[in-house]
Amino acid sequence: MKDKKRIVIALGGNALGNTLPEQMAAVKTTAKAIVDLIEEGCEVVVVHGNGPQVGMINNAMAALSRENPEQPNTPLSVCVAMSQAYIGYDLQNALREELYNRNIKNMPVSTMITQVRVDKDDSAFSNPSKPIGHFMTKEEADHAEKNYDYVMKEDSGRGYRRVVASPKPAEIIEIDAIRSLMESGQLVIACGGGGIPVTREGNHLRGASAVIDKDFASELLAEQLDADFLIILTAVEKVAINFGKPEEKWLDDLDCGTAKNYIDQGQFAPGSMLPKVQAAVTFAESKPGRTALITLLEKAKKGILGETGTRIHQ
Numbered sequence: 001m002k003d004k005k006r007i008v009i010a011l012g013g014n015a016l017g018n019t020l021p022e023q024m025a026a027v028k029t030t031a032k033a034i035v036d037l038i039e040e041g042c043e044v045v046v047v048h049g050n051g052p053q054v055g056m057i058n059n060a061m062a063a064l065s066r067e068n069p070e071q072p073n074t075p076l077s078v079c080v081a082m083s084q085a086y087i088g089y090d091l092q093n094a095l096r097e098e099l100y101n102r103n104i105k106n107m108p109v110s111t112m113i114t115q116v117r118v119d120k121d122d123s124a125f126s127n128p129s130k131p132i133g134h135f136m137t138k139e140e141a142d143h144a145e146k147n148y149d150y151v152m153k154e155d156s157g158r159g160y161r162r163v164v165a166s167p168k169p170a171e172i173i174e175i176d177a178i179r180s181l182m183e184s185g186q187l188v189i190a191c192g193g194g195g196i197p198v199t200r201e202g203n204h205l206r207g208a209s210a211v212i213d214k215d216f217a218s219e220l221l222a223e224q225l226d227a228d229f230l231i232i233l234t235a236v237e238k239v240a241i242n243f244g245k246p247e248e249k250w251l252d253d254l255d256c257g258t259a260k261n262y263i264d265q266g267q268f269a270p271g272s273m274l275p276k277v278q279a280a281v282t283f284a285e286s287k288p289g290r291t292a293l294i295t296l297l298e299k300a301k302k303g304i305l306g307e308t309g310t311r312i313h314q
């Protein structure tokens with residue numbers, strides 16, 4: 001029996017920054033927001049994104065293999081694994097320190113290297129859509145497309161980014177290990193970067209060339225851990241309709257039916273707010289009483305207390 005409110009938190013790009021120094025600084029703020037929820041008596045499992053980081057790692061490994069033909073290129077699945085370890089390391093340390101600062105010394109923090117099974121026939125493999133790495137100019141994007149065989153896409157007027165396949169998560173391979181750690185009172189970081197994408201071949205798990213969306217992976221994790229809340233922390237305090245337009249309206253409360261109508265109207269940008277609202281609706285619909293919350297990282301505590309954010313419910 002659960003005696004605490006169980007929460008899966010999905011951390012967006014602003015929780016980590018884009019570079020090594022930015023990440024070292026950002027995780028301190030992120031840790032404060034997470035430990036606030038632990039102080040409120042919640043049981044928390046943390047998922048994070050990895051778009052900028054996995055792109056950076058992949059570029060570095062590709063440059064290494066270009067310089068040294070004996071060094072084969074590193075598969076994207078391995079780059080996701082590296083990003084889980086690198087981000088988990090910083091986040092785990094920041095969380096441990098923040099727990100100690102608040103005199104919570106009996107809560108070990110661990111990062112679970114997590115594999116997530118995807119369907120090898122997922123249509124996403126022939127339609128790359130997930131932006132990774134840094135923004136580029138048109139000239140840089142043309143160069144990368146021509147020389148590195150990257151697929152590039154313009155991203156909402158902000159420049160060009162490489163896009164890769166992003167299949168839907170079907171199964172969290174390490175779910176029992178994550179559950180055991182959580183139930184023994186640990187603060188667990190899992191499904192980082194959406195999880196290492198793998199396909200199943202008998203007993204063998206083969207790495208897939210993809211990056212899973214962390215919003216969808218955190219939704220699956222929240223369902224499988226029977227969480228009460230899925231909290232998606234991002235760079236806006238609330239979800240809006242007519243976002244960025246004069247008639248913009250910020251939403252406090254959204255039932256699933258209304259959310260689906262707004263999705264059909266194209267109110268949420270693909271690749272940014274759309275997967276969050278889709279994940280929130282899937283979670284809220286999966287069982288009565290489950291609620292999703294989308295809010296600003298720094299407002300997580302106010303959000304859980306019902307004072308801000310957009311709540312998505314049945």
Ligand SMILES: Nc1ncnc2c1ncn2[C@@H]1O[C@H](COP(=O)(O)OP(=O)(O)O)[C@@H](O)[C@H]1O
Pocket residue numbers: 011012013014049233234235236238239240241242243267268269271272273274
């Ligand atoms: N309808 C909308 N309401 C609120 N924000 C929106 C909307 N459509 C697009 N956005 C943008 O989506 C961003 C969140 O997506 P993104 O930056 O990709 O998320 P993440 O925090 O996971 O990195 C917000 O900061 C905002 O700029």
Ligand SMILES: NC(=O)OP(=O)(O)O
Pocket residue numbers: 011012013048049050051052193194211212213214215
């Ligand atoms: N994997 C993933 O969804 O990363 P971002 O949140 O950084 O895009």
